[in-house]
Amino acid sequence: MITDARVLQTEFVPKDLVHRDNELTTLSAALKPLTNGEPGETTLLHGPPGVGKTCTTQYILNQLHENVIDLNTQYVNCWKDHTQFQTLYRILEGIDQTLDIHRQSTPTDKLRDRLHNYDGPPYIVVLDEADQLETTDVLYNIYRTPNIEMVLIANQEADLFSRLDTRLKSRLQTITRIHYKPYRSGEIVSILEDRVHWGLEPDTVTRDQLERIAVASKGDSRVAIGVLRRAARLASQDNERAISDEYIDEAVPEAKTEIKQKNVEKLTEDQRILYDILTEEGEISAGRLYESYRDRADEPKTRRMMRYYLKKMQHYNLVVANGENRGRTYNTSS
Numbered sequence: 001m002i003t004d005a006r007v008l009q010t011e012f013v014p015k016d017l018v019h020r021d022n023e024l025t026t027l028s029a030a031l032k033p034l035t036n037g038e039p040g041e042t043t044l045l046h047g048p049p050g051v052g053k054t055c056t057t058q059y060i061l062n063q064l065h066e067n068v069i070d071l072n073t074q075y076v077n078c079w080k081d082h083t084q085f086q087t088l089y090r091i092l093e094g095i096d097q098t099l100d101i102h103r104q105s106t107p108t109d110k111l112r113d114r115l116h117n118y119d120g121p122p123y124i125v126v127l128d129e130a131d132q133l134e135t136t137d138v139l140y141n142i143y144r145t146p147n148i149e150m151v152l153i154a155n156q157e158a159d160l161f162s163r164l165d166t167r168l169k170s171r172l173q174t175i176t177r178i179h180y181k182p183y184r185s186g187e188i189v190s191i192l193e194d195r196v197h198w199g200l201e202p203d204t205v206t207r208d209q210l211e212r213i214a215v216a217s218k219g220d221s222r223v224a225i226g227v228l229r230r231a232a233r234l235a236s237q238d239n240e241r242a243i244s245d246e247y248i249d250e251a252v253p254e255a256k257t258e259i260k261q262k263n264v265e266k267l268t269e270d271q272r273i274l275y276d277i278l279t280e281e282g283e284i285s286a287g288r289l290y291e292s293y294r295d296r297a298d299e300p301k302t303r304r305m306m307r308y309y310l311k312k313m314q315h316y317n318l319v320v321a322n323g324e325n326r327g328r329t330y331n332t333s334s
């Protein structure tokens, strides 16, 4: 049944991206000046999970690499590399300038100076999950370095902007912003059709069944592809030649749980502490949650940072917030 399992993985970047023409055109136009040796435009892509922000960026970077010989690019996942040192390290790694840098002993200032003195070919730095940066100073460091262009990716523009100091906020006011909306069901169906074509044997799944998957995925292409993959696996484990509706219905909660599990694994140490407290305690007030977190964390962050962490976890459907301001409570999502 499965002819190419790779195509059904979420990491796979397809050759053709459907239903994102406007987003691709805007991003391409923002970065195009770099191909003529001129500065590009800093760009912010924002929208909920699974709407194609990362894959459209990778697609444009691949295109630029095909057309420009002298170009450096680096993709940084700021959820994983969230400290200033880690982010700067990744950026310097993209231009082979980390050989003498030691993770334990080199001061962050040295990395910052090195980045500032960059004078190589145009360099595009993609900061995915930029709202997870421990400090936004690193954005300022990149912004003031000539020849480096930033593509920022975040779930919500406000999550990122509310953390910038006034100096950076005013400078980034005029950047190009691209808002990604959740896919409509028909759009999810065509994304799936492509995967079916390249990854499954013919006549394995009907269009009605792809629509069933699309409705269940609520505009999130990652969920949709996950459901298709699991349903195909379930059917092939039973030596069936086609996917039935029952396999799809079984695959929906399984795929969602798998994605949730992966998101839990992505949590930073501080977020993991918060998630563990919520799992143990159930519904808890913001005040009590912060107290418990402060007791458990080695180096507890501020209450404000805790709110950012929780917000990110809300975007990824791990945490639910109820009520407002002082009466706010948190819970894990079921």
Ligand SMILES: Nc1ncnc2c1ncn2[C@@H]1O[C@H](COP(=O)(O)OP(=O)(O)OP(=O)(O)O)[C@@H](O)[C@H]1O
Pocket (backbone or CB within 6 Å): 009, 010, 011, 012, 013, 014, 016, 017, 018, 019, 020, 047, 048, 049, 050, 051, 052, 053, 054, 055, 056, 191, 221, 222, 225
């Ligand atoms: N327009 C599209 N055409 C084909 N495949 C797509 C399209 N949009 C998204 N996908 C696929 O859906 C999956 C999720 O997309 P992607 O990682 O780009 O989403 P995202 O918006 O960056 O999500 P997150 O915020 O969680 O990182 C990937 O496997 C990607 O290849």
